[in-house]
Amino acid sequence: MKAVVILGDGMADVSVPELDGKTPLMAAHTPAMDRIAKLGRNGLFRSIPDDMPTGSAVANLSVLGYDPHICFQGRGVLEAASLGIPLEADDLALRVNVVCIENGLMKSHSAGHISSEEAAELIHDIDRHFRPEFRLYPGLSYRHILVLPGGHPGITCMPPHDHLGESADALMIRSDVKEAADTAERLNGLIRESRKLLGTHPVNRKRRDEGKLPANSLWPWSPGRKPAMATFQERFGVRGAAISAVDLIKGLAVYAGMDVISVKGATGLYDTNYEGKADAALDALGDHDFVFVHVEAADEAGHEKDLNLKIRCIEDIDSRLVQRILDGLARRHIEAVVAVLPDHPTPVSHGAHTRDPIPVAVWNTGEPADGVEAFDEESAKSGILGMMQGDEFIRQVLGKNKIKD
Template sequence: MKYLIILGDGMADKDIPELGGKTPLEYADTPTMDKYSKMSEIGMVHTIPDGMAPGSDTANLSVLGYNPRDYYTGRSPLEALSIGVDMKTTDVALRCNIVTVSTDELPYEEKTIIDHSSSEISTEDAAVLLEAVRKELENDIYKFYVGTSYRHLTIWDKGEVVDLTPPHDVLGQKIGQYLPKDDKLREMMKKSYDILSNHPINVERMKSGLNPANSLWFWGAGTRPMLTSFEEKTGHKGAMISAVDLLKGIAVGAGMKVIEVEGANGGLDTNYEGKADAAVDVLLNGGCDFAYIHLEAPDEMGHQGSYERKVKAIENLDKRIIKRVVEKMEAAGEDFRMLVLPDHPTPVAIRTHVSDPVPYMLYDSTDKKNNTWSYNEKDGEASGNYIAEGHTIINRLFEK
């Protein structure tokens, strides 16, 4: 038996008037999920422990079977594992986004966050901008490391886990009240605007109609993580397929195989087929019996507030990943169990995460159900199946 989790980050949502009162998951054309939901267990799972922030960090730890209350030490330290930064016990890691703030003449504190991803800037362009910042701001205390797209890392020697606000929670708002209380972090963010606002890359981006990547934004502070081996914990050898450093970092910490897929970028134009093929290959030929496919695109489209693009991301997940995976597994004659779910909702109406339960679909090729459910939020609730502790859903997948 082989096992898969296919996770559409932020895929769950609320009813949207422009979609006829449906959620993007209900509205999207998803023939594969429609077909397999009739043969699956459908339900709802609460991935975010009460009182914890609804982030992809806590939620994906939960889906992988790690209770965030026991294992979570911050988001950025997990990303540091992916980037290859060996943190000291006295280090604090910070997520260092390159964001778009308004280009008006107002003081920095009165500017507004326009875009948390700087028009999904490429890693190549972001690396050039981060190097410009590094030349001006890096020292023995603060070190900067390139991640993926707009997502980067700062290591603070003998730092402090300070309270910081994610930029996607500040979209469209003046930033003053959300800036770090720490004087040095706040000063570096202000200086980064001076360094980046007229950088040649940003001049060209604006000419092309793209948002300028003109400010750093620190958040997600945390200390060195300590994850139990996934294989020791579950008895299964696992592989991670994701474009996002957070997910790759969780996998590194858990001793899972990390598979890099060319063209996988965390955006709507990611390499869907490459992700599907990588998962099937590692299950059939790579010595693993568990694969985790993470798709960032629905979450990014939710943050952008675009229901049209979120629907498209879900349709791509259905037709270009799930369909391809099940067809290849069936053609190989391999028995498999497949869990499809989001990690958390990212409603387009508010453009940030919430901690509501999310719908799941659990399919077993050897035990096909016969029901009328579709895979969406409403049918998940109507099914009556509810998993209150998200970190236990992986036991349902592994039949423990």
């Protein structure tokens, strides 16, 4: 039996007073997701273990049945995989931003959302300067990859977006263990040297002339080594494909041995190509057993604390993606398990991720429905799947374990 998992990043929420106590999922018109809940089996899933950070990488690893305690090695290695950057086992990979530091303070984590072209020029020049001690690879806008061969992961780095307005000197990298002292020292040296090199770079002179913020420092964070992950095929014997606009999710799929399918117009925002993703998922089911479709939009709306936008994103996911996949499966006579879920809540009241358990619905025509009528945080509580954790969700989807009725 084939399977498709549709994940709306950050869709889950909490009771909202403006909605008479309903959540956005309850208030939104979602006949397709409700149908999956009604015909299928429902429950809650603890996607973020108590001792792990409330990030999408951790949550999506859990959804795919991987233990984030073992497999989560930071954003750097995931984004590196998505960009096709080769990593050796002893390479330390970090996400590196080009940032703007002004009067010693962290002014902008994105150097004013610098263009990819300008940033690539900076990264290229700085890479040439630092090789072979460090390697730098350009990504999109302010988001790049830094590799330190032989670097030790036992360090604490500060994500620049969490420390805007703070003293850059106070945010420098610290070692957690004595074996990592040299790594921290070298990375701090790189930051200091980059400030000298970038401060006078022609790209930044031009940016200043145009009234834009200069990208005058590198800022490495989220360090890790390549995770040793068994592929989906090795673990479950199924060939998987993943569809996402987000590098973090694509990288995770690469390590899970899935084919990453690019969809034109997939932006990671509200204007994403929902129909294109649905059609790509249906096509992928032709030669894959498992397809994972990730949609970022609702999470972004949650971060922006925009309730109406979040509801619109949920309704778009429902009518333009989920419904289209259900229709396509029927038309193409593909028999597949269909599951829908978020990865974690991103409550609009809060504007950030939380670790509350998420609602899941799994429709497998071979198994009886459990009487749940709708897909939302409240309805899922009475589902037969109960409270799941670890790899219980993905095993349910893949039919790898029967639950007790």
